[in-house]
Amino acid sequence: MCVPVNPLRVISDLKELRALTGDTKGAQRLAWSAVWLEAREWFQGKLKGLPAEHHYDAAGSSWTTLRGESERALLLGSHLDSVPNGGWLDGCLGVLAGLEVLRSAAEDFHGSPPVTIRLVDWADEEGARFGRSLFGSSAFAGSHTIEADRGRTDRDGVRLEDALRSCEIDVERIGDAGAERKNAAAYLELHIEQGPVLEARGLPLGVVLGTKGVERHAITFHGQEAHSGSTPMAVRRDALAAAAKLALEIRPIARKHSDAVATMGSVKTFPGIVTAVVGRCETTLDMRDLDAGVLAEMLAEARAASERFAKEEGCSVEWSRIWSIEPIPFDSRLIGFCEEAVRETAGVAHRLPSGPLHDAAEVARAGIPTVMMFTQSLGGLSHNKAEDTKVEDLTLAVEAFERLARKTMRWVGDGVAS
């Protein structure tokens, strides 16, 4: 007989953390700050009495290990850090639900489960201070490049390297965090959805298929600056007109695919005055989908459309890639377990991709079978104080996550994952 998890304990832990590390504007657990360190100390206090070991890795991620009969390890994790004025659930729900699973397994198996269970609180998931997200998980995965990051500064001019040092992290040794990959057989992460899909369907929980790939580009249209009074309409080379056509065209391009999104988030016009035809228009485009083929097709269509519109308006167009990442699909076997766990807990299991990136994406990239579970976000809101989830949904989330962990433990124990 399995010792049940206590979702109310998770909710009470979350409230305790909110009271300790938040103010009237929201959560203030900015990575590498005093409040964040306080949150981590509080977390360590929660481990008292558990038969678990704790250490920080070379990149500052926090590891709590409950040794099992086998060294093969089930990893559970998320992040305690928040954006400034953040919500009370983003990241810490996953860490504290993971802690509850660990507590229940410790009790159930009298301190020694069949496989090792490790709970990780990744360092600096948000990247809110230095603009480098997924810090701890990418160091773990081996995809971290120090050279590109060490010179980064925060708003006050503090260098990342110095902020790390104040938290006893040596920037030269971040890569040593890769040692934590040893014996890792699976990774599970519970997170709030941070979007409106589950709420719109009236569902408490969702099965995450993977994180969407991203194509992010700067697109500049070049026309001819001209006087707004003296230049007849027929001879204008209006760069904004071409950009505006593209802004409308990306909608049907994305709508052909059920989960694809495309956003033109920035438009700058030059000279940008009321009496001149726009000679240059700088825009950005962000496209996302879980399928690499779909993403490539959308990108090709957007490019072709931009060239067509440029020609129609007597302009030229130039593209440059700002950033891109490939889609990261999660493990099909674990997606199946997650679906079972969600169905057994909530009746219906809806599969959806994640638009935002998560630490889970880095773990999956490292070749460790990974899956995420989402719980509904009220109003789809996150990264602000209004972020919330119904208590009944949080309760179901903790129960379903426990079920997923038990199924995965059995799988890891059977040695199927290798």
Ligand SMILES: [Zn+2]
């Ligand atoms: Zn998060």
